[in-house]
Amino acid sequence: MSSIEEIKQKLDIVDLIQEYIKTQPAGMNFRALCPFHNEKTPSFVISPDKQIWHCFGCSAGGDVFEFVKRIEGVEFPEALRILAKRANVKLEYKNPELHNQKTRLLDLLKELTNYYHQTLLNDDDAKFVREYLKKRDLSDETINTYQLGYAKDSWQDAINHLLSKKYSLREIEQAGVSKTGDKNKAYDRLRNRLIFPIRDIHGNVAGFTGRIMATEFDGGKYINSPTSPIYNKSDILYxxxxxxxxxxxxxxxILVEGNVDAISSYQAGTTNVIAVSGTSLTDNQIKLLKRFTQNVMIAFDADVAGTQANLRGIDLMWQAGLNVKVVHLPEDLDPDDLIRSDLSKWKELLRTAENFMDYIFKVTLDELDISRIDHKKKAAAKLLKVISKLGDPVEQSHYLKKLSGILNVSEDALTxxxxxxxSKIKPKKEEVSAEEPKVPISQEQSVAESLLALLIKYPENIKEIESKLKAEEIPYLPVQKLYKDLIIYYNNKHNFEFKEFRTSLEEKEKxxxxxxxxLADEEVLEETSHEIDREIVQLTKRLKESYIKNRLRQLEIEIKKAQDKNDKDEVNKLSQDFNNFTDQLKDF
Incomplete structure (x- = not known):
């Protein structure tokens, strides 16, 4: 048995999904509000019998793996690891040495995180750090939630602890904990620092940020772990x-700059906050964020560096297709300062965050004196460059009008x-959407889907319907293909087993x-077996009748073409077909 099948056998899809969202029983299934799109009426259905889920609102669906991929924002390999751990299934890796190395390093950092945390909570040497955190209004609960810690003012304290836990000096250095000095001796790179564990999207500690606690120090106040086999600061959002x-x-x-900004916000109840950990925003971080939302508020410091970071972040996120707003922080206050001094003001600023275009207007115009013609031209050049990239013509017209009024220049000139x-910008190739555009479902498609759904649920009817309805008489190709597969499977097996049939299909068909x-489960909750049989017969008749009417329309066209060519033999043949279908139609 494969690891995938073993995981599916050991995990129940309802139990798994209930850890993420609230569900309600609905007949033999469970129903919930879909976690993947906004809705007021539950359209998310889970089948404990078939171990599958589907949302009739956004068309998402699949098994336990597809659910974890979507809800956790990961690809299949990571979903496999998450579920294997949950199911206690051991995975076999193509490169076990690399996997074992990463596992060892993650375990090492987990051990060190706990050691730093316990040092902060209990060690006399950390008393001044505890007092510092108290002054920063961080509660005990928050300190424990984030496992904040303290690295002692010692060259080898952390190293000696890890050595005692049977980790090698090489592993300690690979994890970014130690560094080799001039005398070829390892030392703790985070010594005498308040420790912020940096976790990946799954909560694994991948590295640390350390804040120096010495009052006199020449280096940077904050340092991050170096790049390692398990940590790259460009790929993680704190x-x-x-x-x-x-x-x-x-x-x-809400995107903030520093770890403490994120922690203070989370503690204050604004829990949808993330931080770039003092680094510049990267494309990989944006891709990671897009798994969860298309909307971002930037709340960086109001100083010059913060403004430049805002503008760079806006450009990257906007180009990536995100909707961006900017939170106007007071000068000389970062989010942490503001939250501690005036929480209501912080919440008000979040409510009144402005569109990124209005922010760009403000920042650009604050630097210039538009009474001067050279500055007016600079303002126009900068702002028109951004306006020209706006995809929405209404939005573009709005900001053209705004710029026209500010600069006292006609809209025609700006246009x-x-x-x-x-004309100078080469058009970008449009990205092809992974999802096909939704089209309205036709009545014929709806009938075909309802019939096939009932045959899947009540396969004892397959043999009878096969004799009455040919696959080519089904107008909707996906149903036609699945109907053919169903008939072949049933005739070979002489019965129907859903999970076995499903494994024989391609992923899209699954x-x-x-x-x-x-769909069948939803439609027959209240119906008797007699009503179901009657419904199957009626749906079959409707499809057959629709097919005959379509053929008659086609034959009329073909007969007319044959008559125009004076092809009497073809006219006679087509007329005979027309009469046969007309006779069949009389039965309906």
Whole structure:
């Protein structure tokens, strides 16, 4: 048995999903509000019998692996690791040495996180750090939630602790904990620092941020762990492991600069907050964030560096397709300062965050004196460059009008300037969406899907319907294909077993089968077996009748073409077909 099948056998899909969302019994299934789109009426259905789920609102669906991929924002390999750990299934890796190395390093950092944390809580040497955190208004609960710690003012305290736990000096250095000095001797790079564990999206400690606690120090106040086999600062957003579900629920994230900003906000009840940990925002971080929302509020410091970081972040996120707003912080106050001094003001600023375009206008115009023609031209050049990239014509018109009023320049002149800019920019190739655009479901498709759904649920009817309805008489191709597969399977096996049939299908067909099987569960909750049999017969008749009417329309066209060519033999043949279908139609 494969690891995937073993995991599926050991885990119940209802138990798993109930750890993430609230569900309610609905007949033989369970129903919930979909966690993947906003809705007021539950359309998310879970089948304990088939071990599948499907949302009839957004069309998402699948098994335990697909659910974890979507809810955790991961690809299949990581979903496999998450579920294997939950099911206590041991995975075999193509490169076990690399996997074992990463596992060892993660375990090492987990051990060290606990050691730093216990040092902070209990060691006399950490008393001044505890007092510092108290002054910063961080509660004991918050300190424990984030496992804040303290690295002693010692060259080898952390190293000696890890050596006592049977980790090698090489592993300690690989994890970014130690560094080799001039005398070829290892020392703790985070010594005498308040420790902030940096966790990946799943809550594993991958590295640390350390804040120096010495009053006199020449180096940087904060340092991060170096890049390692398990840590790259460009790929991690601080606090995303705790904030991801709230970000998905609220459908927006608040992006701050520092770890303490994120922690203070989380403690104050604004829990959809993440931080870039003092580094510049990267494309990989944006891709990670887009798994959970398309909407972001930036709340960086109001100083020059913060403004530049805002503008760079806006450009990256906007180009990536995110909707961006900016929180206007008072000068000389970061989010942590503001939250501790005036929590209500912080919440008000979040409520009144402005569109990124209005922010760019403000920042650009604050630097210039538009009474001067050279500054007016600079303002126009900078702002038109951004306006020209706006995809929405209404939005573009709005900001053109705004700029026209500010600069006292006609909209026509600004529009001409935009056209000049656009002519210089090479158009980007449009990305092809992974999802096909939704089209309205036709009546014929609805009938075909209902029939196939009932045959899947009540396979004892398959033989009878096969004799009455040919696959080519089904107008909707996905149903036609699945109907053919169902007939072949049933004739070979002389019975129907859902899970076995599902494994014989391609991935796209599997998802469609899941949807149809749950559709049948929804449609027949109150019906008797006699009513179900009658419904199957009626649906079959409707499809057959629709097929005959379509064929008659086609034959009329073909007969007319044959008559125009004076092809009497073809006219006679087609007329005979027309009469046969007309006779069949009389039975309906």
């Amino acid at each position: 606090n995303l492991d705790l904030a991801k579900q709230e970000i998905r629920k609220k459908d927006y994230a 001409k300037k935009i056209e000049q800019l656009k 998802d469609y089968l899941n949807q149809l099987s749950l």
